[in-house]
Amino acid sequence: MNRRSAVTSRIVSSPYIVWAALFIIAPLFFVVYYSFTDSAGGFTLLNIQTLPKYLPTFLRSIWFGIVATIICLIIAFPLAYFISQKSEKAQRTFVLLVMLPMWMSFLIRTYSWMALLQDTGIINSFLGKIGIDPIHMINTGGAVILGMVYNFLPYMILPIYSVMAKLDYSMVEACQDLGGNGFNVIRLCIIPMSIPGVVSGITMVFVPSVSTFYISQKLGGGSFDLIGDVIERQFQQSYNYNLGAALSLVLMVLIVISMAIMNHFSEGEGEMVI
Amino acid sequence: MKIFNRVYTFLVFLFLYAPIFVLLLFSFNSTTSTSVFAGFSLKWYNQILHDATAITALRNTVVLAVCSALLATVIGTAASVGIEKFRKGAFKTAVMSTTNIPMTNPEIVTGVSMMLLFVFIGRGILHTDSVLGFGTMLIAHVTFNLPYVILTVLPKLRQTDKNLAEAAQDLGCKPLNAFFKVVLPAIMPGVLTGLIMSFTLSLDDFIISYFTSGPGFQTLPIVIFSMTKKRVKPDMYALSAIIFVSILVLLIIYNIVQQKSEEKTNKKM
Known part of the structure; x- marks a missing residue:
């Protein structure tokens, strides 16, 4: 490469590099800065010392996030497999059908679940008609997890599907030729080969589930506070930006750690397959 | 097995679409209730x-x-052209990792x-408490759109033949002209995907x-x-229904156009 094109590449990329420094890197610096200062701007460890109070909330968020991710995986894996087995035209339609709900405001769709789950809601009045006693669903932990599964399921289906659609089917045939029955083909061949899709699906569901705040407010009725709710309140109601920043910092670190664990795990899997 | 497959697929899609059906149905409700359907009416629309x-x-x-998608596409495409030419090293790695942060x-x-x-x-600097508004939202939207533009344009740049731009320059094209006449048309599908993705991400955020x-x-x-903080009336449902149907129509048109153009290229071949 000659020097002139090196200079050109710096020039055309410089607006982005300045932008990224100002609006990606600098904001993260401010999260750290606000975490360690008080409202007057002086150094303090008070925000960090308050954090243990929120440990149960953090644990609940992680627990709900894990449960929602596992349910998404269980639902999405067979569906992605079934879709990948269909004709190319049908595959395209199904992918579109999976994506379509995401284009409708998730606020409204979540709100719509309230109408379905209420004690006098649509599901219970249907159950009543076929003679089943109403089930209390809204404002439970289960409803919050349902909201997470509902909102983030497409993020699990799509990456798994896109890996499966490109699977090398000669491998599957080889597995069958070697005497694998249906179950073994799936266990020994299809599951290991779709790990990359599963891994990105897990991160794409886990991260928004752990950090959500709207779903828990609407479907949990305020009694299942998640870490996102606490952060949201610091910024929009109690205006304690410093505590909010400290909580965000912990959430960020938590996500980085869980992603590192996921990456480690997926690398290990990759070696195992080879 | 085949029946299980069908039933399973049906149930998952029922789950994904149940709230949307509810919403479409109750947008035509004649009362304010969002759980008891009293009769058909267009009053909420x-x-x-x-x-x-x-x-x-x-x-x-x-x-x-529109603004954030256009801005992100221009900055992002230029950035991709530059990043693609960077030599492998700490700087390139740093830029790419930074790009991944918002995602x-x-x-x-x-x-x-x-x-x-x-x-x-x-x-601290502008001495105002009301800095938040269109400007800050635009900055925020461009920031979260940029990674998507860069990650859709970069692969297209890698696929294009590097000799093409050089050949154009050898034939007397100025570098800038060579970019617009040779490189840009080659990466256009990636640029357009980035633009559309940015637009929809921004609409929905x-x-x-x-x-x-x-x-x-x-x-x-x-x-x-702010409306769902109070009790939602079916008017919000009506609004969502209008948006949903417009997106559905756009998608169907997009798919038909795409299929037609694919058929055309197949015929040519």
């Missing part, structure tokens, strides 16, 4: 189309989405971190907008959020 707040918010949303960070953290930056600058918007400039998701 009529009401929402005359609701000044909703219409302004819809206009704001579209303006913001991997939880949205609430991205939103909060930008809000802190804006508030700090607003109070609530979380980051929620932390970077001010009372002066509200987008539809923000208005919907």
Whole structure:
């Protein structure tokens, strides 16, 4: 490469590099800065010392996030497999059908679940008609997890599907030729080969589930506070930006750690397959 | 097995579409209830189309989405051209990891971190408490759109033949002209995908907008959020139904056009 094109590449990329420094890197610096200062701007460890109070909330968020991710995986894996087995035209339609709900405001769709789950809601009045006693669903932990599964399921289906659609089917045939029955083909061949899709699906569901705040407010009725709710309140109601920043910092670190664990795990899997 | 496959697929899609059916149905409800259907009526559609707040918010949303998508596409495409030419090394790795941050960070953290930056600058430098508005939202939307543009354009750049631009220059084309006449057409599909993705991401974004918007400039998701804090009337459902159907129609048209053009290229071959 000659020097002139090196200079050109710096020039055309410089607006982005300045932008990224100002609006990606600098904001993260401010999260750290606000975490360690008080409202007057002086150094303090008070925000960090308050954090243990929120440990149960953090644990609940992680627990709900894990449960929602596992349910998404269980639902999405067979569906992605079934879709990948269909004709190319049908595959395209199904992918579109999976994506379509995401284009409708998730606020409204979540709100719509309230109408379905209420004690006098649509599901219970249907159950009543076929003679089943109403089930209390809204404002439970289960409803919050349902909201997470509902909102983030497409993020699990799509990456798994896109890996499966490109699977090398000669491998599957080889597995069958070697005497694998249906179950073994799936266990020994299809599951290991779709790990990359599963891994990105897990991160794409886990991260928004752990950090959500709207779903828990609407479907949990305020009694299942998640870490996102606490952060949201610091910024929009109690205006304690410093505590909010400290909580965000912990959430960020938590996500980085869980992603590192996921990456480690997926690398290990990759070696195992080879 | 085949029946199981069908039933399973049906059930998952029933789950994905149940709230949407509910919403479409109750947008035609004649009472304010969102759980008991009393009778067919179009009054909520009529009401929402005359609701000044909703219409302004819809206009704001579209303006913001168009501006942020265009800006992100221009900056992002230029950045990709540069990044592609960077020599492998610490700088390139740093730029690429930074690009990944908005995609991997939880949205609430991205939103909060930008809000802190804006508030700090607003109070410390501009001496105002109301810095949040169209400008800050535009910055935020461009920021979360940029990674998607770069990650769709970069692969296309890698696929294009590097000799093409050089050949054009050898034939007397100025470097800038060579880019617009040779490189840009080759990466156009990637650029367009980035643009469309940015546009839809921006239209739909609530979380980051929620932390970077001010009372002066509200987008539809923000208005919907403040409305769902109270009891929702079916007018919000009607609005969502209108948006949903318009997107559905757009997608169907897009798919038909795509299929037609594929058929054309197949015939040519």
